[in-house]
Amino acid sequence: MGFQLGRLLIMLGLLLVGVGVVVLLAGRYNLPFGRLPGDIVYRGKNSTVYFPWVTCLLISALGTLILWLLNRR
Template sequence: MSDMPKLLIALGVILIVVGVIWMIGGRWLPFGRLPGDIVVEKENMRFYFPIVTCIIVSVVLSLIGFVVNRFFK
C-alpha cells in the first residue's frame, strides 16, 4: 500500500478532530476574534481580516506537516 492513502486518512481524521473541537469549544476558543485581527466598521460596510488568526493557523498546520513528514520518512 502506498503512503498517499495513509496520508489522506490521517488528514481526514485530523480535520474531523479539529472540527469537533472547534464545534464544542467554539465559545471558548477566540479564533477569529484575536487581538491583532483587523476589523473596520462603517455605517454600511464591515471589513474583517483575521491576520493573527491566519498566522496561528499557518504555524499549527506547518507543525502538523512537519510531524507527518517525519512520521512517514
C-alpha cells in the same frame, strides 16, 4: 493509483473531523479564535470588513508544525 487515492481521501476526512472538533470546542469554551489581538476589523456605516490576520498566522504555524512532525523520518 486507487490505493493512493483512497489513502488520500481517508487522510482528508480525518483532517476535516479534526477541524470540526476544534471548531466545536472553540465555540463551547468560548476560545477567541477569530478574535485575537491583531485581527483587523473595519466597521463602516453599512458594511464590516474583517481579516483575521493573527488567527491565520496561528493556524499556519500549527499546520506547519503538525506536517513537519508527520513528515519526520
